[in-house]
Amino acid sequence: MTKPIRLLLITLCTALFTTLCGVSTAQEPVRIAFMDPLSGGFASIGNSGLKQLQFAADYFYNSKNGILGGRKIEIVPLDNKQSPTDTQIQFRRAVSEGIQIIFQGNSSAVANTLNATISRHNSRNPGQEVLQINYSAVDPILTEAECSFWHFRFDAHAIMKLNILTDFIAKDSAIKSIYIIGQDYSFGHVVADNAVRLLQEKRPDITIAGTEFHPIGQVKDFTPYVTKIVASGADAVITGNYGADMVSLAKSIIDSGLDLPIYTFYAAYDGITATLGADGKNKIRLIHNEVSNPIPTEERKAFIRAFKAANPDHDVTQPRIINALQMLVTAIEKSQSTDPYDIALALEDMRFTNLSGEEIWMRGTDHQVFQSLNISVHTDEGIEFDADNSGFGLFTEYSVPAAETIVESSCQMDRPSR
Amino acid sequence: MLDVLIFATLNGVVTGLLLFMLAAGLTLIFSMMGVLNFAHASFYMLGAYCAYSISLYLGFWVGLLVAPLLVGVLGALIERYGLRRVHQSGHVAELVFTFGLAFLIEESIQFFWGRDTKNYQSPDILDFALFTLFGQEFSAYRGFMIAISVGIFIGLYFVLTRTRIGIIIQAAITHPKTVANLGHNVPLIFMGVFGAGTALAGLAGVIAGPVLTTFPGMAVVLGSIVFVIVVIGGLGSLAGAFIASLLIGLLQSYAIASDVGMQDLLNVFGIDFPYDHPLADLWGLTLPQIAPILPFLLLILVLIFRPTGLLGKREE
Numbered sequence: 123m124t125k126p127i128r129l130l131l132i133t134l135c136t137a138l139f140t141t142l143c144g145v146s147t148a149q150e151p152v153r154i155a156f157m158d159p160l161s162g163g164f165a166s167i168g169n170s171g172l173k174q175l176q177f178a179a180d181y182f183y184n185s186k187n188g189i190l191g192g193r194k195i196e197i198v199p200l201d202n203k204q205s206p207t208d209t210q211i212q213f214r215r216a217v218s219e220g221i222q223i224i225f226q227g228n229s230s231a232v233a234n235t236l237n238a239t240i241s242r243h244n245s246r247n248p249g250q251e252v253l254q255i256n257y258s259a260v261d262p263i264l265t266e267a268e269c270s271f272w273h274f275r276f277d278a279h280a281i282m283k284l285n286i287l288t289d290f291i292a293k294d295s296a297i298k299s300i301y302i303i304g305q306d307y308s309f310g311h312v313v314a315d316n317a318v319r320l321l322q323e324k325r326p327d328i329t330i331a332g333t334e335f336h337p338i339g340q341v342k343d344f345t346p347y348v349t350k351i352v353a354s355g356a357d358a359v360i361t362g363n364y365g366a367d368m369v370s371l372a373k374s375i376i377d378s379g380l381d382l383p384i385y386t387f388y389a390a391y392d393g394i395t396a397t398l399g400a401d402g403k404n405k406i407r408l409i410h411n412e413v414s415n416p417i418p419t420e421e422r423k424a425f426i427r428a429f430k431a432a433n434p435d436h437d438v439t440q441p442r443i444i445n446a447l448q449m450l451v452t453a454i455e456k457s458q459s460t461d462p463y464d465i466a467l468a469l470e471d472m473r474f475t476n477l478s479g480e481e482i483w484m485r486g487t488d489h490q491v492f493q494s495l496n497i498s499v500h501t502d503e504g505i506e507f508d509a510d511n512s513g514f515g516l517f518t519e520y521s522v523p524a525a526e527t528i529v530e531s532s533c534q535m536d537r538p539s540r
Numbered sequence: 541m542l543d544v545l546i547f548a549t550l551n552g553v554v555t556g557l558l559l560f561m562l563a564a565g566l567t568l569i570f571s572m573m574g575v576l577n578f579a580h581a582s583f584y585m586l587g588a589y590c591a592y593s594i595s596l597y598l599g600f601w602v603g604l605l606v607a608p609l610l611v612g613v614l615g616a617l618i619e620r621y622g623l624r625r626v627h628q629s630g631h632v633a634e635l636v637f638t639f640g641l642a643f644l645i646e647e648s649i650q651f652f653w654g655r656d657t658k659n660y661q662s663p664d665i666l667d668f669a670l671f672t673l674f675g676q677e678f679s680a681y682r683g684f685m686i687a688i689s690v691g692i693f694i695g696l697y698f699v700l701t702r703t704r705i706g707i708i709i710q711a712a713i714t715h716p717k718t719v720a721n722l723g724h725n726v727p728l729i730f731m732g733v734f735g736a737g738t739a740l741a742g743l744a745g746v747i748a749g750p751v752l753t754t755f756p757g758m759a760v761v762l763g764s765i766v767f768v769i770v771v772i773g774g775l776g777s778l779a780g781a782f783i784a785s786l787l788i789g790l791l792q793s794y795a796i797a798s799d800v801g802m803q804d805l806l807n808v809f810g811i812d813f814p815y816d817h818p819l820a821d822l823w824g825l826t827l828p829q830i831a832p833i834l835p836f837l838l839l840i841l842v843l844i845f846r847p848t849g850l851l852g853k854r855e856e
Contacts, residue, residue: 163757379677393657
């Protein structure tokens, strides 16, 4: 062997050795995509969700020993502008970067697209499957007719929420007629159709004063809609609106001097609570799946305080994101794998005690989570943890244990075989 | 029925007048430079956010005065150091310039102010009901919005038709070279008009912010509709913009207030679809549902039957 070649070989060996050493000390992170609107009209919700996911990953895992014996979690933000088209593009990007876990929550239309795209992709690309962690899209179809082995929902779906909400409304004998207004897409229609159906079952004497749909994110001023609500003589309003559509609607109702209870899904945080302020006190109620004030456990209080210390302008608006991440990591640790198939099997029928000290259950047959459902009111009394630093926040008035929220599912899951 | 009609009219007038404040600036700028300013709604948004920040420290009224001035100065500077240079490369370059500017302004606003909805409130002094009719209040602030917009219309009309500055501006629109030969500084006039137009947009933002909420999507929601108004009213016509604004405000408001749909229309003709018919979705469509697209429908109709717009003067 001549000298130059020997030298070259030694260099190569050293290079190889250092590379190998490098791998063993700094392991490759587990990459999770966060695919939600990070620009455009609904950006505030997307960004706030991203902050919570990133913080939870750092707080529970990255600041400690990571997961799977030392691997960090890396959250990759992908902006889908809440559009099904951009979702397709960002999905391709996630796949090309080798990401196999996608968090997504905003808009059921997007969630449905992603669900269909992932099912198709997974059946065509065995070994490169992708897992959909749906932390907020509540169209029931995702765990009913369109249920998929690769999709897990960590929020109660719209019918589960409406079941509890209509129970609550039915108890209020002062309510004789109800107006339903919603965004004109799948979720808004699910809310309207089921609210009407459930109210007719529970309180046949309640009349539906009106059902209105408006284009999502397009309405400048809700006052014309409020005029119709006034004219209809309704005693209460139900809406599934979120983001700017929710603030504008509530503002218009309050500005018109209407003193009606407004039952909502998403009327809090991300500037909404601050904007409603004293005007909305005791008028606006939310149905949601994690207790707000009073916060039940010290662990959750500590988490919220740590989050607020790191993000003074944001709040822990969606505890379900934390549940989803913790359950996902538990499944990864249990299966000792980052393969979506193994994770999915480990997630099925998992019972997990979350930060609030409550055991939540991921049903194996349709991948729907079950936990207590709560109705909270927008107020400044008894609020230890406020929203938007406004002094106002959510106070839980009515709580239903997980067992009573369980509904049947028509899901016929197509399970992949391996 | 009467209560709905009255309030629908009031709502329509408020929306219409607000749209007019945006359209007035846009149509002025167009008649001057022959270019549609795509960034116009972004200046509106900037006005709202500036006024919000000022109102936190100095109150609403200071914001009302200062924010439009700030936006106007920024607009004038952009014209002087940006648009004027691009102008030499022709209209397409200008169009693309304002298009890019719109994105730049909107993203910068979100960068500095964040993406949350801002708690921009109307002043306490206007926090009462002007009158209550059929159980619905009409807030004093909305009355204030109407007063400001009408004031702006009268003021602009007066300045443009009755003052020396107005005459020079009108002359500069049609005969810029002649006006320059008479010793007037035409580029300065252009800069002033652009500044005034953007200041008007800023003012619209200041007074709309508390009612229509101050959030990152506020420019997008109004952006396209303003162009519709300018085209329907006739490009460059202030009176046309005024009529078109009210027309569209009322059109949308009445459409939302109405309770008719395709079903009623088809029933008139005695046509009936079963619920599982392929066209059932179309059949179930209601007028309130399509209210937001009506202005665009009107735009298409106007372009087909009266391409110059309602009060447009010339067709080049």
